[in-house]
Amino acid sequence: MKALFLAGGLGTRLRPLTEHLPKPMALVGNRPWLEHLLLHYRDQGVSEFVVAVKHYRELIESHLGDGSKFGVKIDYAVEKELLGTAGAIKNAEPLLGERFIVVNADIIHQVDLASALRFHENHGGAATICLTEVDDPSHYGVVEQTRDGRIIRFIEKPKKDEAPSNRINAGIYIIERRALDCVPSGRPVSIEKETFPLLIDNGSGVFGHPIGGYWMDMGTKERYRQLHWDLLDRRFPVTIDGKELEDKGIWLGDNVRVGQGVLFVPPVMVGDDVTIGDRAIVGPYAVIGKGSRIGSQSRLSYSILWDRCKIRSGAQLNQCIFGTGMQVGPHILHEAVCNRVLEVQRR
Structure with a gap:
């Protein structure tokens, strides 16, 4: 069939x-x-x-x-x-x-x-x-x-x-x-x-x-976010790529480079080939796509990044969804949904 x-x-x-x-x-x-x-x-x-x-x-x-x-x-x-x-x-x-x-x-x-x-x-x-x-x-x-x-x-x-x-x-x-x-x-x-x-x-x-x-x-941004929170909470039991750290709700892919003093606040999912700078805070409820770069002293919570995003040092993101290749300067962004720099929407 x-x-x-x-x-x-x-x-x-x-x-x-x-x-x-x-x-x-x-x-x-x-x-x-x-x-x-x-x-x-x-x-x-x-x-x-x-x-x-x-x-x-x-x-x-x-x-x-x-x-x-x-x-x-x-x-x-x-x-x-x-x-x-x-x-x-x-x-x-x-x-x-x-x-x-x-x-x-x-x-x-x-x-x-x-x-x-x-x-x-x-x-x-x-x-x-x-x-x-x-x-x-x-x-x-x-x-x-x-x-x-x-x-x-x-x-x-x-x-x-x-x-x-x-x-x-x-x-x-x-x-x-x-x-x-x-x-x-x-x-x-x-x-x-x-x-x-x-x-x-x-x-x-x-x-x-x-x-x-x-x-x-998943046809709205709100439901798309909720889908990922359900995934991280294992209410939606799809396979999560990467290894979970000691059953703590932190999944890291291959070749992830973590700087000094980085704090993971579970649940967090990090894809392959990601670099996270010193003293960054990641989570709760953060999904970072493959090949992304997270700058030092940045803060990500309740946010979803697709592949190859670049978040500069000092940026603070809350409830954001960024498409592939998105680059963000040292902004404070809340509920931004975008796939190119010029499409950042603030509310």
Whole structure:
């Protein structure tokens, strides 16, 4: 069985970080999320993948290649224009089999794939929508189900006290090829608003399966930060690269050079080939990307730096997110989000 990753979007709400970067390529714990996702599904037995690409496709293709370095096979389905979820699946149809998995590649999650597949096989319908439960469903599309899991209808952003459930679409699907007969070619098609309602109405069978576990849409800066704090606190149990110092919540990569008097306040994650100057204070909740340079007497807390950032001596950063190659002088910055010097925003 193949997995189709939908990775064509840019993620406008994460700009400027993803201004020139597909949203699934945003770094999560110093590694592109799309790579984490590939490894998660590979480790559950998926060996063949199709990646739907549109914007900056060369960044994805150059990083993942044909999949051989990860022990899998990867093909690419190129969209000339954005086609929506169902349109992107239809565009990739020649590369897919009789049954396949579809994943919105910018959704952070961990799924028990074997459990979802067993559920799908048992109900015999055309599609399974993996569901996640949220405290307040009023910001999402909510599903109404029968006792056996069959989805009757979708309710878009209901009032909290009027929602039939707190289960929402998690962005992960198991689909039979026959379902694509209902998807027109050559135009944008929404799977949530067009395809699934049609499959429900014609009796093809659309079922919902709760996945449990961690789930987050990282589409805002606030959620992107929270994702990393959850990672450091191990509430999101993705692999952290580097060695942990005596179970103290401090992870250091290879070839990290630490100056005299440096204070780490856990939790902290430091990537490979990082230099930290004398008497710098790093943490709590700091992620430093590979090849970065942290100046002496600088202070970093609640901040995420992508690769090859340069923080000059004396700088103080709090709740900042900096893209690859960002350079910062001896500023005091709070809640700055930028990927170039001229894009520093202060609040």
